[in-house]
Amino acid sequence: MFIEFKDVSFKYPNNDKNVIDHLSFTLEKGSMLAILGHNGSGKSTIAKLIMGLLKATSGSIYICDTLLDEKSIDDLRQKMSIIFQNPDNQFVGVTVKDDIAFGLENHQIPRQEMLEKISKYATLVDMMAFLDANPENLSGGQKQRVAIAGALAMETELIIFDEATSMLDPKGTKEINAMIKKLKNEHNKTIITITHNLEEALFADRVMVINDGKIVLDGSPQEVLKEQTILEASGLKLIDGIAIIKEIEKTSLLSKENKEKICEALWELTFKM
Amino acid sequence: MGINFQNVDFKYAKKASHKQLDNVSLNIDEKDEFIAIVGHTGSGKSTLVQHMNALLFANSGNITIFDTKVVRNKKIKLKPIRKHVGLVFQFPEYQVFETTVLDDIMFGPKNFGKTTDLAKELAIKASQLVGLDEELLTRSPFTLSGGQMRKVAIAGALAIDPDILILDEPTVGLDPKGKIELMELLLAMQNKTHKSIIIISHDMNIVAKYTKRIMVMHSGKLVFDGSKEALFNNEALLKEYNLDxxxxxxxxxxxxxxxxxxxxxxxxxxxxxxxxxxxxxxxx
The missing domain is CATH 1.10.8 (Helicase, Ruva Protein; domain 3)
Structure with a gap:
């Protein structure tokens, strides 16, 4: 198992309410998990707990079968990287190249090896042409791709995308989602995406829906999408195609055959989008 | 009345090779308009709306806002223009700064010369319009959720009681429920007050559901201005400007x-x- 949560709870000091409430789950190596929930559901707290940026109030977290605690945290962090929501807040370098190099320099990687890694991962995210550019002059999607290259350069097994597209325009969102698919399919990374968009959960292997710090749904995208009542109760908006299916299923206006045909078409179109 | 642009050109730097606004002409009514400005990042959308309340000035062409011709001239008072047209920036929650929510919403009307009592009255009215709980008014804005903070910022703009309200990407970063709540609130406010509303948005589902008229910006040019039906039925145009x-x-x-x-x-x-x-x- 790459990650294992055993009865994990978390609350902020001076607050009685558990933000994460007795959470248990496991994540296999090489798989992609989407954690879905509305703002304030606790989904980003899970990412921070995994990264060791917050400490569980009770319960235990295992990364690669090692208990995450003060002793192991530095070693375990080498296995994980995270891409945050706002690309502007994660830049440290004056050029794209410096920025990708930042993590490598911290680890005192020899210069030749560093340059090789920079060009390898800048190529992977399709940013080779921008190595000497100032990150400030890039589009949102390009900035996030540089952040991804920086994370990839560290060659961590797990990459967490914490609402990495929520500040991007549709073009940037498409770029990043295509990149996530590529990392999943061609590079065998373990991936967690944290999002409130059902659309972005459709290409995960597994979807976990969080509400009030608890797991309310856990299954394949197809299984989870069928649970419309729970999704709505969890503050998530149904994808239009699925919402229409729900309306059609209630009606007696259509013949059974017609109903099935249209619902099937809508279902397939939704996954094709 | 309302907002009128005639052949407006604008460049951030005199020597810049391309114009941020290129020969833009438009007319926006002071009542009941619900306009979406769409276009890719860098197409000139934000530059366009900053000309609508005299934060930026055209290099050439004419801009008239509620009968006042806008030019960079010390004799022209900008406050009356900004009283007519309120602008809510992207991520307005980063702009709240007062110690309580009420003080924050009162800042605008006080800045426009209203007495403290009147400013308070206007602020309370605006906070009701955006559906803020009364108990939140005494809290620090920094203890609120993202969605609540955004409502505070919009209430701040409304407290000035502008005729036209412009919002730059009002739903970005909100979750799907928060997005719908905010748009429903704007719609309800319009039904009640008939103020014109202009939003910049990339979200075509929101644009299609809530707005009536769409302006498409591309490389500083206003390349389409018409009903949403006309835009979404124009396949060639959608393809040319890569719109969903x-x-x-x-x-x-x-x-x-x-x-x-x-x-x-x-x-x-x-x-x-x-x-x-x-x-x-x-x-x-």
Missing amino acids: LPTAAYLAKELKAMHLIDYDSLPLTKEELTHIILGDSCNE
């Missing part, structure tokens, strides 16, 4: 191609598409 269809319109086109439904006018929202699917069978 609303989800429901995309689904409708695919279902039609599969001969599962038929329609005369393209549905733009899921409600319209549902109606077509269910309505179709009634006629069979």
Whole structure:
């Protein structure tokens, strides 16, 4: 198992309410998990707990079968990287190249090896042409791709995308989602995406829906999408195609055959989008 | 009245090779308009709206805002213009700064010379318009959620009681429920006050559901200005400027191609598409 949560709870000091409430789950190596929930559901707290940026109030977290605690945290962090929501807040370098190099320099990687890694991962995210550019002059999607290259350069097994597209325009969102698919399919990374968009959960292997710090749904995208009542109760908006299916299923206006045909078409179109 | 642009050009730097606004002409009514400005990042959308309340000044062409000709001239008072047209920036929650929510919303009217008592009255009215709980007014704005903070910022703009309200990407970063709540609130406010509303948005589902008129910006040019129906039925234009269809319109086109439904006018929202699917069978 790459990650294992055993009865994990978390609350902020001076607050009685558990933000994460007795959470248990496991994540296999090489798989992609989407954690879905509305703002304030606790989904980003899970990412921070995994990264060791917050400490569980009770319960235990295992990364690669090692208990995450003060002793192991530095070693375990080498296995994980995270891409945050706002690309502007994660830049440290004056050029794209410096920025990708930042993590490598911290680890005192020899210069030749560093340059090789920079060009390898800048190529992977399709940013080779921008190595000497100032990150400030890039589009949102390009900035996030540089952040991804920086994370990839560290060659961590797990990459967490914490609402990495929520500040991007549709073009940037498409770029990043295509990149996530590529990392999943061609590079065998373990991936967690944290999002409130059902659309972005459709290409995960597994979807976990969080509400009030608890797991309310856990299954394949197809299984989870069928649970419309729970999704709505969890503050998530149904994808239009699925919402229409729900309306059609209630009606007696259509013949059974017609109903099935249209619902099937809508279902397939939704996954094709 | 309202906002009028005639052949407006603008460059950030005199020597810049391309114009941020290139020969833009438009007319916006002071009442009941609900306009979406769409276009890719860098197309000039934010630059355009900053000309609408005299934060930026045209290099050439004419801008008239509520009978005042806007030029960079010390004799022209800008406050009356900004009283007519309120602008809420992107991520307005980063701009709250007072110690309580009420003080924050009162800042605008006080800045426009209202007495503390009147400013308070206007602030309370504005906070009711955006649906802020009264108990939140005494709290620090920094203890609020993202969605609540955004409502505070919008209430701040409304407290000035502008005739036209412009919001730069009001739904970005909110979750799907928060997005709908905010748009419903703007719609309800318009039904009540008839103020014109202009939003910059990339979200075609929101644009299709809530706005009436769409302006498309591309490389500083206003390349389309018309009804949302006219835009979403214009395949060539959508393709040329790489604009997405609303989800429901995309689904409708695919279902039609599969001969599962038929329609005369393209549905733009899921409600319209549902109606077509269910309505179709009634006629069979």
